[in-house]
Amino acid sequence: MQGLDASVPVGVGDERTYQVEPLKVALLGCGVVGTEVARLLTSQAEELTARVGAPLELTGIAVRRLGRDRGDLGVDPALLTTDADALVARADVVVEVIGGIEPARALILRAMEHGAGVVTANKALLAEDGPTLFEAAAKHGVDLYYEASVAGAIPLLRPLRESMAGDRVTRVLGIVNGTTNYVLDKMDSTGAGFAEAVEQAQALGYAEADPTADVEGFDAAAKAAILASLAFHTRVSAADVHREGITEVSAADVRAAQQQGCVVKLLAICERVTGADGGDAVSVRVHPAMLPLTHPLAGVREAYNAVYVEAEAAGQLMFYGPGAGGRPTASAVLGDVVAVARHRVTGGRGPGESAYADLPLLPMRDVRTRYHVRLDVADRPGVLAQVAGVFAKHGVSIETVQQRQDDAGRAVLVVVTHTAPDAALSATVDELGELDIVDSVAGVLRVEGGDDR
Amino acid sequence: MQGLDASVPVGVGDERTYQVEPLKVALLGCGVVGTEVARLLTSQAEELTARVGAPLELTGIAVRRLGRDRGDLGVDPALLTTDADALVARADVVVEVIGGIEPARALILRAMEHGAGVVTANKALLAEDGPTLFEAAAKHGVDLYYEASVAGAIPLLRPLRESMAGDRVTRVLGIVNGTTNYVLDKMDSTGAGFAEAVEQAQALGYAEADPTADVEGFDAAAKAAILASLAFHTRVSAADVHREGITEVSAADVRAAQQQGCVVKLLAICERVTGADGGDAVSVRVHPAMLPLTHPLAGVREAYNAVYVEAEAAGQLMFYGPGAGGRPTASAVLGDVVAVARHRVTGGRGPGESAYADLPLLPMRDVRTRYHVRLDVADRPGVLAQVAGVFAKHGVSIETVQQRQDDAGRAVLVVVTHTAPDAALSATVDELGELDIVDSVAGVLRVEGGDDR
Secondary structure, three states: OOOOOOOOOOOOOOOOOOOOOOEEEEEEOOOHHHHHHHHHHHHOHHHHHHHHOOOEEEEEEEOOOOOOOOOOOOOOHHHEEOOHHHHHHOOOEEEEOOOOOOOHHHHHHHHHHOOOEEEEOOHHHHHHHHHHHHHHHHHHOOOEEOHHHOOOOOOOHHHHHHHOOOOOEEEEEEEOOHHHHHHHHHHHHHOOOHHHHHHHHHHOOOOOOOOHHHHOOHHHHHHHHHHHHHHHOOOOOHHHOEEOOOOOOOHHHHHHHHHOOEEEEEEEEEEEEEOOOOOEEEEEEEEEEEEEOOOHHHHOOOOEEEEEEEEOOOEEEEEEEEOOOHHHHHHHHHHHHHHHHHHHHHOEOOOOOOOOOOOOEOOHHHOEEEEEEEEEEOOOOOHHHHHHHHHHHOOOOEEEEEEEEOOOOOEEEEEEEOOEEHHHHHHHHHHHHHOOOEEEEEEEEEEOOOOOO | OOOOOOOOOOOOOOOOOOOOOOEEEEEEOOOHHHHHHHHHHHHOHHHHHHHHOOOEEEEEEEOOOOOOOOOOOOOOHHHEEOOHHHHHHOOOEEEEOOOOOOOHHHHHHHHHHOOOEEEEOOHHHHHHHHHHHHHHHHHHOOOEEOHHHOOOOOOOHHHHHHHOOOOOEEEEEEEOOHHHHHHHHHHHHHOOOHHHHHHHHHHOOOOOOOOHHHHOOHHHHHHHHHHHHHHHOOOOOHHHOEEOOOOOOOHHHHHHHHHOOEEEEEEEEEEEEEOOOOOEEEEEEEEEEEEEOOOHHHHOOOOEEEEEEEEOOOEEEEEEEEOOOHHHHHHHHHHHHHHHHHHHHHOEOOOOOOOOOOOOEOOHHHOEEEEEEEEEEOOOOOHHHHHHHHHHHOOOOEEEEEEEEOOOOOEEEEEEEOOEEHHHHHHHHHHHHOOOOEEEEEEEEEEOOOOOO
16 A cells, blocks of 8 residues: 555566456454454555455454544544444445454444455354355355354355365364463363363453353354354354353362373364265264374363364364464454455455355264263272163273272262263263262263264 | 266355366376375265366376386276377366476476466475466466475365465465475384385385485475465575575484473474665575474474465464375365366466566575584583683684583583574584593584564
8 A cells, every 4th residue: 555656567467467446345343353453454554465366455443433543543533433323334344353143243244245255253153154154255245254254354154165075074173262262271270170171261260250151152153163164064053052161170180180191271162074864974073072182182281272183084184273362363354354355356256155065963962072080989899781771772892991099089080981972971971870880970071082983 | 977967056256157178188197196086086076076066077187108007097998198298288187197307397387378277286396497487377367276386185275375365474484395204203203214114105105215315305395486486476496595504413412302292393494584785585495404492393204294484464374284195186186276277167367477576685605594502511610601702713603501410420521592683693612522621423404483574
């Protein structure tokens, strides 16, 4: 924009001079991410012009109300407006970083009607009502990009929907919520309990005052829905995702995982599985699980995110990076802005929704999982036989059993199963709890990251 | 292709029926990768049709000679031809997996003249003469995709040139050669020497009978050139890359690294640095280096590849996966085929070469690095003072010194420096070798993965 000689070719892949007419970028929302998007649009104007093939002009920033102190945005305060409707109607590219369902959805749809390409970081909206957005994008022939909606700055959606377009994804395991990973990592490294670790996370800004959306797995479930939709070319909404949070994970669970050579992680799991009719189906779920230390995801510490992908031809891949934060998220948003803006200059469009496979969702009860079960038991002969009998009755095969004493000298039985339908495992645990010789079911966690499906 | 009802919309992002006229795909080369590409094109025909929006027809496979037993390709042997020239002239998409400079270059250029989009896995050609290909692609208005040329199946180039297009990359550290990573990993885990580890790698098929291209760093240098070009929007060829292989890495070096809490890796390093004029410059180099165990790349075992990227806004990212092999590489090739084919159906083109930044290359002698130096020294007072004096004379600041005895009871001095110009470090080592009190310079390795630039 500034200081670029319009007559000089800038090498975006062909030899003509770049377009001088700027593309109008409208920014909806000016929170942590919006502020950074505005800053990058301005501070990297020259590089962005070269990469897009035309200057990008930040034409306005829609905010709920004017007059709030917004620090040094590095942009003209006159750009701020409360009239988002008017703003989107005159933009070439609309960047939505408001979050939530409304008014984000209405503004995105309005922008598309006016022919603007849209970049959004809105995982909640995509996971709740993605099809409405995708259909509008298709109808109006505009781009809809949303790299920042999952795992912040990690380039993940583009690889999934483009680089792996010639392959068949079989499994996605993601650590996609930084707050819960921070909490579980602290529990692992310090031995803290859940409540204490959450307090630490809150004190350091890694957790909200009300951490429900994170610790109950809602945030991860929205991201799991987006990942599964892309990986399996099938519409999956947040409501389709089986969801369990980490509030029940105890310090004892974490210690038990360590004794097993494992670490506890909240995983977003998307799997291509065999359905009831023998054809392909999809399982999408979010729950805490034990993961062997040898698994690439086990080393993901603090608030980092990582997504592990298995595909038939590509094999095992992993993508790792910061999952949140204003600047990382803004980086992902701007990558999308460049893609959408380039399409305005050179023609063409990015891939739209791909839901042709339309695979059925396998209910959680039918999904094959592995359980790690810790039982406080009576210290007398015959206990193992009784316990093993309950597993056998439900058709659950046991992989390992350890009998040992806990710190208080009580007898503990630790059972790790082979895979079995989740409902059978769950019923086994219920029945174990009713045995006279079982004082209590001290802990139950699924085990992931193995190969035995 | 087979069994798809042409009248049904297949959801590639708009609502029209897909194109029935197939796109002609020509495959040049039928080695390990080519065979898998042919197999995937055929076995996943239906899914590829849905993703592209038109059927892909494998129209021919150019081979050097007919009649060789090629196992079960799953394709009609009548597709094989020795007339590559005629084949590329009638293709919409040309896939080049021959490798080497000629005839690959001539065929790619001929394909582009005929208006075909090109997908290649040819790192040697791209690193030696990329600009010729990029200019031809721009001139003829066709796509040139090459995801498979670096780090096999790991989606890496697309994230770098698209997802991070709104950010400023500051550093790329890559383990991009599986053979050398396997060799170094075996040396690390078993204590084997270089020659023994190479033999193991050869026995298991991880190293060629003549491992020169890998162990001398030529393969990694070609990939470093491609990565640096993309990361810094600057033309970098293999000849610009400072290259050192791993043939001099000894079992003692690996042990010394372990004692330092490090592991030895062959790294492709691309950095945005400060040039002689105070402006931005680029350093591109391949050499073995000690990496702290806490660095995300340190855990990359066996023949796996991984690339670590630092960007101003995104922060620290890592991409991990299989770096070679027929099926993983074919996965990357097919992702590109889908992208190029989609552009034929929906219009538009992918990003071309982006070399607008045109940053100068900093010569190795001026690059700031850190050295780890092991010296066998005389066991008498005053040694440390003399050694420290040599470092000081060359303006090299010492971070740590350890004096200890080696397994044979001789005195050893281990020095780790702060960063200094590589030439100053190199001159320091030369002068140390001439000191009377230094019996020998037992080992020198650079240290990477720190923050102190």
